[in-house]
Amino acid sequence: MRPSLLVLLCVSVTAWAQGGTREVEIVVGKTAQVNVGEAAGLNCDDLTIVQPKLVTSKDKTHNTLVLKGLAAGDTYCRAGTGMGRTVLVHIVVNDPPI
Numbered sequence: 001m002r003p004s005l006l007v008l009l010c011v012s013v014t015a016w017a018q019g020g021t022r023e024v025e026i027v028v029g030k031t032a033q034v035n036v037g038e039a040a041g042l043n044c045d046d047l048t049i050v051q052p053k054l055v056t057s058k059d060k061t062h063n064t065l066v067l068k069g070l071a072a073g074d075t076y077c078r079a080g081t082g083m084g085r086t087v088l089v090h091i092v093v094n095d096p097p098i
Helices: 003-018
Strands: 021-027 031-037 042-044 050-056 063-069 073-079 087-094
Touching: 021 031, 021 063, 031 087, 042 050, 050 073, 063 073, 063 087
Parallel strands: 021 087
Antiparallel strands: 031 063, 042 073, 050 063, 073 087
């Protein structure tokens, strides 16, 4: 296989596995939910900004990423282990309105 074709194939597989980045805005103290399908496993960059939890639905058909805003700022969380489909979520936490 030619090197350029191999690079294109790797980029295409990575883009398919990630499914793009989802954007979520939360207010400090509030929660948001993101359906991440069958993605399992969780990794977040900054746990001082958001408290994440991955919850399996009662019928076990999908997982939901539950995010609670802890402090103003932004961070990323990824649901998935890298083997198969993963979901990258960019989370922006805002201070509550005055």
